[in-house]
Amino acid sequence: MEFALAIESKGYNIFLVGPRGTGKSSIIESLVRKAAAGKPIPDDWCLVYNFADPVKPKAIRFPPGHATQFKKQMETLLKSLLSTRSPTS
Numbered sequence: 001m002e003f004a005l006a007i008e009s010k011g012y013n014i015f016l017v018g019p020r021g022t023g024k025s026s027i028i029e030s031l032v033r034k035a036a037a038g039k040p041i042p043d044d045w046c047l048v049y050n051f052a053d054p055v056k057p058k059a060i061r062f063p064p065g066h067a068t069q070f071k072k073q074m075e076t077l078l079k080s081l082l083s084t085r086s087p088t089s
Contacts, residue, residue, distance in 0.1 A: 001028065005035040046070060 004014045018024050044067030047057040062070060 001031050002035070005031060041065075044068075 001014070001016075004012070016024060016028060041064040044062040044064060046060045046062065046067045048060060050056050050058045060070075
């Protein structure tokens with residue numbers, strides 16, 4: 001795991017399997033936090049619906065921490081749109 005986290009090249013992923021209740025998540029989180037310490041915070045990414053091609057969502061990049069704000073704004077917009085629907089819709 002430490003070797004995999006040290007790979008700096010793009011295109012690598014880590015896939016972990018194992019029995020439940022063995023502490024995998026806790027160990028992995030600890031190792032990832034250790035590997036990320038001192039590195040720049042990465043951008044946020046958000047996948048949104050692509051009306052032109054529904055099977056290919058659009059990816060939007062945000063500065064670190066801004067995707068959550070976008071999500072909240074979209075939830076507010078959706079609630080507003082739903083509350084203004086006509087009763088026959």
